[in-house]
Amino acid sequence: MAFTNEQIERYSRHIILKEVGAKGQKKLLNAKVLIIGAGGLGAPAAMYLAAAGIGTIGIADADEVDLSNLQRQIIHQTKDVGKPKVDSAKETMEAMNPDVKVVTYHEFITSENILDIIKDYDFIIDGTDNFPAKFLINDACVMAKKPFSHAGIIRFQGQLMTYVPGQGPCYRCVFKEPPPKDAVPTCKQAGVIGAMGGVIGSLQAMEAVKYILGVGELLTGWLLTYDALKMQFRKVKLPSDTHNCDVCGDNPTITELIDYEQAECDGVGL
Amino acid sequence: MKIKVAGVKKEVQDGLTVSQLIIDENVETPEYVTVTVNDEFLENDQFDSTVLNEGDNIEFLYFMGGGQ
Secondary structure, eight states: OOOOHHHHHHTHHHHTSTTTHHHHHHHHHHOEEEEEOOSTTHHHHHHHHHHTTOSEEEEEOOOBOOGGGTTTOTTSOGGGTTSBHHHHHHHHHHHHOTTOEEEEEOSOOOTTTHHHHHTTOSEEEEOOSSHHHHHHHHHHHHHHTOOEEEEEEEBTEEEEEEEOTTSSOOHHHHSOSOOOTTTSOOHHHHOBOHHHHHHHHHHHHHHHHHHHHTOSOOSTTEEEEEETTTTEEEEEEOOSOOTTOTTTSSSOSOOSOOOOOOOOSSSSOO | OEEEETTEEEEOOTTOBHHHHHHHTTOSSGGGOEEEETTEEEOGGGTTTOBOOTTOEEEEEOOOOOOO
16 A cells, blocks of 8 residues: 555654654554543544544444533534534544544443454553443453553543553453442542543553554553642553453453443443 | 652551551552552452561552543
């Protein structure tokens, strides 16, 4: 596949990078990334990945755009209130870059459909707002041997880690099971500063791009935490011993996907 | 003795347990925190019995569920 003149110009700031080049840009154009959740994290991740020329971007979300989303979910506009988030996200991404094919999944991810949805993608971004979905994505990615970026945001704090099969701990190595409903505050209860999704969601996009290009060091085996009030990033080393993990360990006890009870941010999941 | 808690060096009394450190550090939702000591996971049921040593490196990892 040869670049068009327009593509050479569009991606010139990538192509000039020795870590990307024409070869790397072609890898991006051939890559398939799935974003689960078109919200605070998923919006900036989707926009940077679309701008970067990721050839196929899947986006899964069952929600419609709500006015209270617009303080942080920058892929949606005021005119989009009431529209399915996946449709609004697709319109924005396609307007940004016609090279991108956007595939939408206007549905909740469940134990029934997730393996089928993730199977065609090279990298998955967890942009969900609830623990049942985060554990489901982790377990499905472990079982299907798919790399993914986990992230969470609340108030003025955010964190993320990257899972690559066989290269370090999964989310369940760190957190064994979802906390009981309402035990840990959600965004809706506790609030979240709008730009936090921009910071952490952009870092998730960065991990996806680095994974596809095969450059640099990923957050495998590390949890990156960000405290916006202290303006402090910390890279916390995670234990490398994953042998005892219930899902990715040597003798997994979780061999089927689990639909935990939902306790989400916006009242309707994802 | 000196230990490191979330990257910050601290002087604490000898014999300090992980459970007491969790209280001293005002850890939010302590029943759901994941603790690592010297880059190893510590099971929740070992917080009471684990006595910290000079130079130990303790991290608290918190659930963060938001994203939308």
